[in-house]
Amino acid sequence: MRRLGKYHLVTELARGGMGIVWLAEIRGPRGFAKRCVVKELLPELARAPHRRAMFLDEASLASRLSHRNVVQTHEVGDEDGRWFMALELLEGLTLRRLQELAEPRGLRPALAVRIASEVLRGLHHAHELGDERGEPLGIVHRDVTPQNVFVTFDGQVKLLDFGVAKSRAPREETRDGFAKGCLAYMSPDHVAKAPIDRRADVFAVGVILRELITGERLWGDADDRAIVCRLITGEVPIFEPRHVARVPSALRRLCEMATAAERAERFTTAHHMAEALDAWLSVEDPDGSLVSELVALFDGELAPARDEVRASLRVARPLPRPPPVPARARTTELATRDLVPIPPPPPLPHSVARRGAFTRRETFTTAMAVIAGIAAIVSVAASRLDDEPERGSPDVVATSDPDPTP
Numbered sequence: 001m002r003r004l005g006k007y008h009l010v011t012e013l014a015r016g017g018m019g020i021v022w023l024a025e026i027r028g029p030r031g032f033a034k035r036c037v038v039k040e041l042l043p044e045l046a047r048a049p050h051r052r053a054m055f056l057d058e059a060s061l062a063s064r065l066s067h068r069n070v071v072q073t074h075e076v077g078d079e080d081g082r083w084f085m086a087l088e089l090l091e092g093l094t095l096r097r098l099q100e101l102a103e104p105r106g107l108r109p110a111l112a113v114r115i116a117s118e119v120l121r122g123l124h125h126a127h128e129l130g131d132e133r134g135e136p137l138g139i140v141h142r143d144v145t146p147q148n149v150f151v152t153f154d155g156q157v158k159l160l161d162f163g164v165a166k167s168r169a170p171r172e173e174t175r176d177g178f179a180k181g182c183l184a185y186m187s188p189d190h191v192a193k194a195p196i197d198r199r200a201d202v203f204a205v206g207v208i209l210r211e212l213i214t215g216e217r218l219w220g221d222a223d224d225r226a227i228v229c230r231l232i233t234g235e236v237p238i239f240e241p242r243h244v245a246r247v248p249s250a251l252r253r254l255c256e257m258a259t260a261a262e263r264a265e266r267f268t269t270a271h272h273m274a275e276a277l278d279a280w281l282s283v284e285d286p287d288g289s290l291v292s293e294l295v296a297l298f299d300g301e302l303a304p305a306r307d308e309v310r311a312s313l314r315v316a317r318p319l320p321r322p323p324p325v326p327a328r329a330r331t332t333e334l335a336t337r338d339l340v341p342i343p344p345p346p347p348l349p350h351s352v353a354r355r356g357a358f359t360r361r362e363t364f365t366t367a368m369a370v371i372a373g374i375a376a377i378v379s380v381a382a383s384r385l386d387d388e389p390e391r392g393s394p395d396v397v398a399t400s401d402p403d404p405t406p
């Protein structure tokens with residue numbers, strides 16, 4: 001099995017443009033094993049200094065985030081030119097997978113809203129991150145997509161992949177000139193290469209929410225070029241008449257505000273959008289619960305998908321064996337063990353000894369004494385019988401022959 005630093009790489013979970021995501025283990029004595037995820041920068045990219053710098057940016061930013069809605073990063077390291085970061089292992093599905101399984105119906109609106117609200121809480125934590133002096137870093141995730149949101153089997157929602165997140169720094173551009181990230185969730189300001197702020201992430205969550213509720217992609221089958229053209233002219237698709245019955249009007253308004261082409265019309269922060277969604281929930285679904293609804297989904301309709309993931313994580317691992325011992329040493333060990341005298345049992349307490357079983361010798365002695373006793377009694381009785389006829393013969397004669405005379 002391959003190793004990277006102190007991590008044993010068990011199996012590959014995913015492979016993206018930047019790296020490989022491994023299921024990994026840290027091992028300790030007596031079969032101790034703690035599972036985690038190791039995200040390794042692809043070796044060919046690790047040779048390029050700017051890629052390494054991006055990877056380190058992601059790791060150092062992610063390791064400073066600590067929030068229940070953000071995957072936890074443990075450490076970053078390099079070994080022989082291989083760069084990696086270690087993360088907590090999440091057991092669940094990406095939101096993309098959940099979305100695919102729920103299509104074409106879409107999720108229950110209240111569940112979709114709860115998931116979006118959690119993503120916004122995680123994003124707000126990142127947006128608010130400050131430097132050592134507490135000055136805001138102006139972080140923008142820039143790649144909020146359903147592939148980068150994870151929903152765990154126990155009902156948690158976690159934001160992943162700060163790979164292209166930036167803090168007020170020039171953006172990385174892809175070779176064909178588009179800003180990095182997935183176009184289908186990008187805002188017009190992001191595509192226009194204007195300096196972006198946290199409202200670009202708010203836009204992305206708005207798109208995700210709309211897609212989760214309607215069960216349809218915002219851009220349908222449009223290709224990247226068509227999407228860019230429409231975004232540049234500020235055309236963001238609105239809800240279709242067929243959605244009206246399914247999506248309550250107040251919720252439609254919230255989604256449209258989040259995805260406003262003009263960013264000044266969007267929620268100013270992720271926190272504000274989360275508050276608005278929670279307010280909607282408090283009216284429309286006051287008794288609902290994210291955890292119980294997700295757990296019910298994974299225990300019911302989505303159980304096959306859950307079991308498939310669990311099986312892939314349950315990679316058979318043989319129990320740790322003791323280190324092999326050379327044949328001669330083993331013989332010596334056995335011989336030595338055989339020669340060790342077995343210590344005598346401790347003396348029994350008096351009361352226990354009296355109740356205890358006889359030893360063989362005691363049994364033999366007792367039996368011999370009983371036999372001798374019986375033999376003595378028998379011989380005394382026999383000698384008495386020998387004497388008896390002389391003393392009692394008239395009675396005997398009289399009994400057997402009462403009238404002997406003719």
Ligand SMILES: Nc1ncnc2c1ncn2[C@@H]1O[C@H](COP(=O)(O)OP(=O)(O)O)[C@@H](O)[C@H]1O
Nearest residue numbers: 014016017018021037087088089090147161163
């Ligand atoms: N901590 C984790 N636990 C479980 N799966 C993960 C974890 N991190 C990433 N993954 C899986 O790996 C995929 C790619 O990870 P991501 O961090 O998004 O890297 P990339 O930069 O390649 O997109 C995710 O979509 C998810 O399926």
Ligand SMILES: [Mg+2]
Nearest residue numbers: 016147148161
């Ligand atoms: Mg990703």
